[in-house]
Amino acid sequence: MSRIGNKVIPIPSGVKVNIGAGLVEVQGPKGKLSSRVPDGIQFSMIDGRLVAKRAAETKQLRALHGLARSLVANAVRGVTDGFQKELEIFGIGYRAEVRGKSVVFSLGFSHPIDFQIPSGINITVEKQTKLVVSGTDKQRVGQTAATIRSLKKPDPYKNKGIRYAGETLKKKVGKTGAK
Numbered sequence: 001m002s003r004i005g006n007k008v009i010p011i012p013s014g015v016k017v018n019i020g021a022g023l024v025e026v027q028g029p030k031g032k033l034s035s036r037v038p039d040g041i042q043f044s045m046i047d048g049r050l051v052a053k054r055a056a057e058t059k060q061l062r063a064l065h066g067l068a069r070s071l072v073a074n075a076v077r078g079v080t081d082g083f084q085k086e087l088e089i090f091g092i093g094y095r096a097e098v099r100g101k102s103v104v105f106s107l108g109f110s111h112p113i114d115f116q117i118p119s120g121i122n123i124t125v126e127k128q129t130k131l132v133v134s135g136t137d138k139q140r141v142g143q144t145a146a147t148i149r150s151l152k153k154p155d156p157y158k159n160k161g162i163r164y165a166g167e168t169l170k171k172k173v174g175k176t177g178a179k
Contacts, residue, residue, distance in 0.1 A: 005065030009050040009073045012080050017050060019043050024050075024072050028079030031120075031136045035075045041068045050076070074138045084134035085145035091160035094152070095128035103131070107152040108160070115151070118144055130165075 018025040024043055025034045040055040052069040054061045096105045103123055105113040117123050121135040121144050135141045154161035156172045
């Protein structure tokens with residue numbers, strides 16, 4: 001029994017859902033997304049709500065039931081509200097700025113880093129040290145934020161680098177001098 005897979009997905013007004021063979025397309029005010037559905041999982045509209053059912057009780061279908069439902073629910077939420085991740089830059093002289101379709105980072109290296117913004121993703125920079133990555137697709141927003149964070153991961157000794165907003169780090173103690 002899948003608790004997540006058995007939950008119904010409420011469809012807000014202004015959102016159109018097209019259920020096809022192996023694909024669920026969701027169109028809303030922020031855009032259009034499609035989610036692949038594994039074989040053996042069927043979606044149906046009942047009273048303005050989307051319900052996921054599995055064809056059999058095999059171990060594989062039980063495992064995919066909740067996943068398929070979550071992916072479609074994320075698509076519905078993405079076309080209505082969207083998703084966002086916030087990043088913070090720590091370090092003296094570390095900053096970022098948006099130039100056209102790219103973000104230029106100054107992260108203490110000998111050269112600036114030019115990061116191309118992927119299509120479907122919006123990046124805004126506030127106060128040169130706060131970035132907001134937003135978009136309709138949850139997976140692409142998360143991957144873009146993780147890629148930006150990997151440009152300069154937080155240093156465990158000085159806590160300098162790019163980190164998620166609200167992320168707490170344990171600062172390590174460095175070597176002590178010879179006694």
